[in-house]
Amino acid sequence: MASPLVNSSPPEQTAAKTTVIALAGQPNVGKSTIFNMLTGLNQHVGNWPGKTVAQKTGTCTHDGQKFTLVDLPGTYSLTANSEEERIARDYIIHGRPDIVVAVVDAAILERSLYLVAELLLLPSPVVLALNMMDVAEQEGIKIEPQVLEAALGIPVVPLCAARGTGIQELIATVESLSAGEISCQPQRPTILPGHQAILEKIRALIEDSVPVPYQPAWVALKLLEGDDEMCTLMQDALPEAIWKQVHDLLYQHEDAILDIAGARYQWIGRMIRAAVVRPKVGQLGMTARLDSVLTHPVWGTVALLAVLGAVFWLTYTLGTPLQEWLGDLVALLAESTRGALAGMPTWFANLCADGIIGGAGMVVTFLPILIIFFAVLAILEDTGYMARIAYLTDRVMHTMGLHGKSFIPLLLGFGCNVPSILGTRIIETQRARLLTVLLAPLVPCTARMAVIIVLTPLFFGDMAGLVAWGLVAAALAILALLGILLHRVILKGEQVAFIMELPLYHLPNLRSIGLYVWHNTLAFLQKAGTIILGVSAIIWLLSYFPTGVVTESYLTLFGHWLEPVGRWMGLPWQMMTALLTSFIAKENTIATLSILYGDLETALPAALTPSAALAFLVVQLLFIPCVATVATIKQEVGNRWTLVSLLLLLGLSLGAGVLVYQVGTLLGA
Amino acid sequence: MIPLIQLQMGQSGMVRALHGGRRFVARLAALGFTPGAPVTIVRNNRFGPLIVTVRDTQIALGRGEAGRILVLLMEGQNGVTAG
Secondary structure, eight states, rough: OOOOOOOOSGGGGGGTTTTTEEEETTTTSSSSHHHHHTTTTTTEEEOOTTTSEEEEEEEEEETEEEEEEEOOOOOOSTTTHHHHHHHHHHHIIIIIIIIHHHEEEGHHHHHHHHHHHHHHTTSSSSEEEOOOOHHHHHHOEEEOHHHHHHHHHEEEEEEEEEGBHHHHHHHHHHHHHHHTTSOOOOOOOOOHHHHHHHHHHHHHHHTOOOOOOOHHHHHHHHHTOOOOHHHHHHHSOOOOHHHHHHHHHHHTTTTTHHHHHHHHHHHHHHTTTEEEEEOOOOOOOOHHHHHHHHHHHHHHHHHHHHHHHHHHHIIIIIIIHHHHHHHHHHHHHHHHHHHTTTTHHHHHHIIIIIIHHHHHHHHHHHHHHHHHHHHHHHHHHHHHHHEEEEEHHHHHHTTOOOGGGGGHHHHHHHHHHHHHHHHHHGGOOOHHHHHHHHHHSSSSOOOHHHHHHHHHHHHOOOOOHHHHHHHHHHHHHHHHHHHHIIIIIIIIOOOOEEEEEEOOOOOHHHHHHHHHHHHHHHHHHHHHHHHHHHHHHHHHHHTTTSOOOOOGSHHHHHHHTTTHHHHHHOOOOOHHHHHHHHTTTTHHHHHHHHHSSHHHHHHHHHOHHHHHHHHHHHHHHHOOOOHHHHHHHHHHHHHHHHHHHHHHHHHHHHHHHHHHHHHHHTOOO | OGGGOOOOOOOOOOOEEOOOOHHHHHHHHTTTTTOOOEEEEEEEEEOOOEEEETTEEEEEEEEEHHHHHEEEEEEETTOOOOO
């Protein structure tokens, strides 16, 4: 990222310096689309320093002038109520961008100007990007940008970012403003007369102690709004006696926030009065017509099931064959590598072919499903339908302390747990997200289901179908119970307040979706991919050395060590070794068992009692997820929570296994 | 003054007060729930969140949250239920 500090170079050099633009806006106003349209592939996705919130920066060039763009987190206001809000305003105050582009949704102009009312109180000049002019028109709302510009006193640029119109005009306006060709003399919102006196009093008290670069008037207003961060800042900066006076004043006006927000909305009302022509009362916009079906308690659920069915159908008809084809390709590559390395020591050729190419191959075979998943996620989010899914499923998810937005990530975990963990990014609150990540590995993915489907008939014959359904139902019941337990006991934060905007529907922008898929896939390859590769090579080495025969390998030795644990579940060392290898990929369970037992159909039923067999199936369904999932968990929530997740699943799976075996044996099975 | 949750589908009320912690009030105020703002109920089933319209925006609200927003029922709307 370019240095956000104020550029101190002499004026004649300003033409050569890059202009830093911060993109600010509320959620769902199309800010990301504008960012993507301007920067394309010239963008970098990282995290804000020391934060878990994603930071997107990028560059673009217009008329030979270079611009650096910083995409601020989408926030409804600039009071430090959430990490996102703190980041957005800290960047504007401390980073001092040359220009702030405030993106608003023309179709909900009043609400989205609320953030602008806050932005105008900060030092950077503001350009208003009046986005979604097309959606506004579709909802029957007419806006005159010039009238709005005259009222606000800042440049206003109308756009339909999703269709690519207005983008060039926006950057041209930013350029003229930064070159001083046009001016920005904003009308600033005022506070209600009733609070003017008290605001002045606070300002006078703090004036001499406000640290640079804050402005006393702004700090006084934020104190009156009850802003935690500013309270702490001024408590430290002021002598104790003065802070006490300030604190007493604030205490007497605890409810000031409502009046301040009310005054901002009154100001907005004055700004837009002449510029907006609203539809006739009773005229339904497109969103209202769609929602009469899509949020209906019955038809909405039917529509949701249809959409989910289509998503799964797409994943299986498109993703699975591609995945198999890539798997075959990797196998072919592994064999030709083995051939090419024939002159080398056997172990080395095998390590390259099976350990490294096999591991890399596994990363590659995840790609088709991941790409489909990211595309689906982006489309659902971009069209506005994701919020409806969250609304419809909130009641069910609420019992587990989860937000309706946890539903889609968990559900798509049936395909694969990796995208399920990555998908938790759409959940706004950190706590709900963490809970979802902890629960996600309990959703049986296709690979686990494959193991169940292969093994269950061997043990239970005709009853296999029933047992398999029972196992899946049990896994989901455990997920729900664990959710309730974690929510009530361990992660007992505040009850998740459900306040969520249902954005207006609009057509998705292909470029935005493409870039979303591209960046997320790339991040997976870079971070999780390398871990998967490393671990799979190590496990391969353990299963190969010292003699090159699996039954004499270190891995088998570990399996023997685990025999005492296995005994509680009636499981011999072979089964424990199979569990260990399932860490690379769940399908490995079958491969390992074939190597250790030979003919599965006769050997397996003879080796295990029905109770032990059921215990094994339960353990394998609840066990530590595959390395790809673990690597993704680490990438998303860090080491500490990954460890918690691993211990939780290990304890849960072994505990359940022991319980099933012991109870089963008591009952004589 | 009655809690928003007691309004039926299609009815409107005018926001009078918000009950709850400072963060809760600040969040709702930013979304447009300020005294005097009209709110219309789009969905209010017996279970699950409500959908309301405030300042042209549709907001889904948990039942607990909707119980802490006090409104004045707007005239001529008594007992109106829309399908």
